[in-house]
Amino acid sequence: MALTLYVDTARWRNHQHHVLQQFPGLVPVCKGNGYGFGHERLADEATRFGADVLAVGTVHEAARTKDYFGRDLMVLTPYQLTEEPVPLPTRVIRTVASVDGVNRLVGARVVIEVMSSMRRHGVSEEELPKLHSALQDVRFEGFAIHLPLEAVNAVEEVIAWMDRLRAARLPLHTLYVSHLTAAELGRLQQQFPQTRFRARIGTRLWLGDHEATEYRGTVLDVTAIAKGERYGYRQQKAAGDGHLVVVAGGTSHGVGLEAPKAMHGVMPRAKGVARAGLATVNRNLSPFLWQGKQRWFAEPPHMQVSILFLPDDVAPPTAGEELTAQLRHTTTTPDRIVDR
Structure with a gap:
């Protein structure tokens, strides 16, 4: 006798397909308790629909999920200078939110998060010039910006950061974004065709159809x-x-x-x-x-x-x-x- 999660699998996967069509290059997010499904199940789903990257919350989640997902893993929690090392494969991409963090991760694959209106963590505009030398010693995968759920001017905020990064002459081949609509993402892609915008989505992907x-x-x-x-x-x-x-x-x-x-x-x-x-x-x-x-x-x-x-x-x-x-x-x- 149990507490059971029943899944209308065909309907659930149909919703996934719909979201994937709306957000080309989507990076599925599997963090915490795996949105009620667990990391193994969501890793299997991400493999099934061909995701090349799976985002997880922490290094400890990455250590557990690496056995379920055979492609790249992205850790969303930024690298901490004082964290204890956790054995991870080279296919793991670390998020970094400080210049010192980039300097510490020599040879690692990194995504650099910029400070958004969330005011949670991220590299500031003043620190951008310091990134030039730091990037020489890492495998740079792109920048990232984590926006509020109820951002007032989300697109304008991303555009402002694109202008800052471009003014600092930093590479803009990829920008990972969170909490944008498909229309907002399309507008950004049209305005900056040389940059690949990749949405990182968890709740909308896995839980968007409540009836499933x-x-x-x-x-x-x-x-x-x-x-x-x-x-x-x-x-x-x-x-x-x-x-x-x-x-x-x-x-x-x-x-x-x-x-x-x-x-x-x-x-x-x-x-x-x-x-x-x-x-x-x-x-x-x-x-x-x-x-x-x-x-x-x-x-x-x-x-x-x-x-x-x-x-x-x-x-x-x-x-x-x-x-x-x-x-x-x-x-x-x-x-x-x-x-x-």
Whole structure:
């Protein structure tokens, strides 16, 4: 009995094909938990559709993924001067965000990231002249710019950097970009035909068709409970008559874990306040649905299972049935993936 990720494989791959057509030269991204699919599965998919480069998040991910993907690997996290060495094959391309970093990676394949409006990391405009001598000792693969998800003037920001790099007389054969639309990328390619623009895409490629995937947790047990009876690890009292439903999927899978969200507008903020208020009295909605409604946790999820409370006016599921779960792919690790 398991928390399962079901994949409509034909539909999922059709979406991949559509994205690949929109973004010629696309570099697929496989980082973190592999967007819920795992590194091995996504490496296989990238191999299947002929990717020449697969981007991963860290050197440790590169060390694991090198056995699944036989072509070039690009590490997105920039090289750190103090990092401990990790054995990697020569086909690994390192991202570098400082001139000192370039100087340290003699003989390595490198992509140099410039500072975008993200203000996260990158080489500044003032440092560009120092790159001339540094580039002589590395295998330079191109520049990169990581843009915000909600960039106001994304194309203009890239154009400004192209002008700076050109003014500094640095090689502009390839620029790796993130978070641009196909139309924006096409505009840049038309304006700078001598530069190859390559989009690095993860979420849009693997998760862009929400109907292609579905999480489901198996119901393991169903127990009737009366108002006032105690239950669970913390021996809370049942608020009313009903049923406790034990379903596969707990904190080890990512159930109950949630990344902070940026809220815009009055209504989303009001809903956030309401959820926080309910949580203080141990009322938390689970990601599991039954009869079309999201159901409440009876108590905080356990490591591998969750316990839900269904009031007595709701007919409970039976053991062996599956409940659909609304889970975030990037924080969920299912027990198994089933293609259908």
